[in-house]
Amino acid sequence: MTSSRNSIRWSTTDKTSESLVSGFTFYFFLYFVIDFFIRFSARFPAYGVIRPTLIEVLILLVLLFSQKDKFKYKMDDPVFKGFFVLVGYIIISIPFVEWPGSVIRTNLDPFVKASVFLFFVALFVDTERRLKVFLFIFVGCQVFRVLEPLYLNVTSGYWGSSTYLSSKEFANRLAGAPADVINPNELGFVIATAVPFLHYLLWPLGWKSKALYLLLMPLLLYALILTMSRGGFIALLVVAFFVFKESKKKFRLIVVGILAAILAFSVMTPVQKERYLSLIDRDAEGGASAEGRIRGMVNEFKLGMTRPIFGHGLGTTPEAKVHKLGSRQASHNLYAEVLIELGVVGFLIFMAFLSKIIKKLFFVRSSFSKLNMDSLDFYARLNKALITLFWMYAVYSINYWGLSQYYWYLFAGLVIAFSNLALKNVSGKSYDSSSVESCHYDSKFRLANKVRNRSY
Template sequence: MISGIGASALGVSNQKTAGGSRSINTITFVIFLYFLIDFFLHLSARIPGYGVIRPTLLLVLIISLSLFFQREKVSGWSKDPVSSSVLVLIFYIFISLPLVEWPGSVIRNNLSEFVKAVVFFFFAALLIDSERRLKFFLFVFLACQVIRVFEPLFLNITEGYWGSRTHLGHGEFSQRLAGAPSDVINPNELGFVIVTLIPFLHYLLWSNGFKYKLIYLVIMPPILYALILTQSRGAFLALLVIAFFIFKESNQKFRLILVAVVVSVLGWSSMSSDQKDRYLSLIGKSETSNAATVDGRLDGIVREFSLGLERPIVGHGLGTTPEAKTHILGRRQASHNLYAELLIELGIVGTIIFLLFLARIYKKLSFNRLNIESLSSDEFQFYRMLNKSMIAVFWMYVVYSLNYWGLSQYYWYLFGGLSLAFHNILSKNIVNEGPVAAVEPKYPLAQRFSRQVGK
């Protein structure tokens, strides 16, 4: 029933979902896949004249209208705890708008960015409703991220492209690899793309047959080399989080230690002196201004939390962190900490709502793990590996968010929608296979989890 990450056909439009209703039609799902390609590969920057039609906005409108006209097929989705958290967050942002510091800035400049981010949750949660669609989504999403990494790396090797640089002091700079010219991501964001890729590639490819292992061995070394070139310290710490989960889950820990030692030696020997200095700054061994940037980042986090306490209840307004920092701290710079950003923009109330959203995502993944690990059938190997990769990504996101903004960025919303969709697909398959009995069909995994805890 369950094979590798590839698939040969799209989901059938009259297939039953976990909730018992029919699927959204295949055409809408295909448009969603194209939306992912357009968004991540920035086709408007690659195709002359294509951006005139505002393709991203147009695709969002088309998918949203299609979902609206087929709303009877997904009735009841809003009752799920993860979905309700997102809806409460949206409702809170709107009702608190008159109370924030700069409501005009929210409406004029920032609301559209939030909308473009949060739609990822709804599209993923409602359109990924079968195993085939799940595999198609994963293939398209991961392929886009691989392209985003390999394109600037190829340009670096063939043309000396870097895309960014960091100041070392005394008028000296160190080159850093950023996204390709048609992309819009800086080195830290490219590092984020890389560390998002690694757990999915590791669990979904390495756990399969020989050809998938070969693909893994071809892809992984260049990806890790590109990570070195970004000089992203946040991404390096995120990589350590992923490595911890891979090590913890492995039955071959000694072999992994040997591989880690070899990779570390090869990686260190391939670094320039500037790159080594930047990573050494994490442990206070830098001899350049890299050490000062670490201290400055930590001081900046403290100042941002203090700024959030200036208006602790409802915050300054969605997307107004740079504006608040300009007026109060005297320096305009986007937040590099999601949790400080939440407090600054949404206040304590909004922060609690968002953190509840994250907690409910993890609860879904925990339900999945409890049920999958109780099944011995190899038919659930794909689900088992996917859930392991998503747990690793979840905790990597939690850690990386200490050094990365996210309230109006796509990644938490897409991950939340994927988690909900995966949970529902897994629920349906487990119930159909028969391991779970006498449970309510609405939340079969949650009910079983409750019985296990009760014992």
């Protein structure tokens, strides 16, 4: 009986998988991605008057619901289920948080705008070609966001931000371009996001891809130096660790790493050197601010425990800090932010949501390894990039907020889309994503499964 039920489920999923979202929907989604990251509304004021991002989201939601029968089966994915639990908890807990009015009036909107990326990416990226096109657009936008301010810096002396020194002077730091909204730390985050994709998707290919990789990487790393972002530097170290861990040519990587470090240190100004050295030397310039950041994180966790069950409410971290810590500075720690806003219960739900993402990536990796998939395969390389990116995000979130930011939700949607296509590529049929967890169960009882299958 079990075998026949499984065959029915597989055949149903196979039929559903052939129904793709329309080409117009996908390409309009790509336009939304470009508009979101490149910020046409800031570059063309007349265009910004109509609030294009909001209109684009509404159009995409209409297109999503009009084609909902094409991807109903995808909603059974464990990552989707984890997100639905999180949303359900946020809604149910509103009457019990400290500032429910702030949640309803102002803070639900940013969360919704960020979380739609989960649905758009997971449901609209439904073929290998569309996955590659989306990656090209997404990574290309991140690279453009780095190269634009770097170009302005070289050609016109643009910086975009500065930091206060103990000598009562200001040191310039490279931030996003004038049309962008990212500060130096966020620019460092963008750089660290692009690097894993470039390394795993470009370097293993032909000489043209290698040449592009060798052209872009020095520019990105030089831009990171100019940001003086210690968080971005740590994020890059996380990426470097996983690249080193996966590499079969570790000695060569060590040599390249040493040469890159020497070259990077040689082009730094004294202030930039002091800034990065402050990570390990508290007496260096910037060491006091690093210690202050750590104290701030500790205080944020203490603040979260003042309302440990339901929290203060979604998006109320600045409000809670004003009333209880006397400062409105945004949270610099995602985990503290979640604790402050959602309480311990919400914190555990959010961490469960993240755990489902990495478990899915591990499951795909194990599926590939059992079939002896070569590391040069596109899906195997992308899986390595996504695992690296997950841990980079997890570490960087210690220094960055994100509950109502896009990056975790876009990443989750990308993991869903990638895993569906990767498993389909492995088996020659579209996996029912709800079966991911059951596959682990089946693998533990192989003998019983063989006996049961023979009986039918």
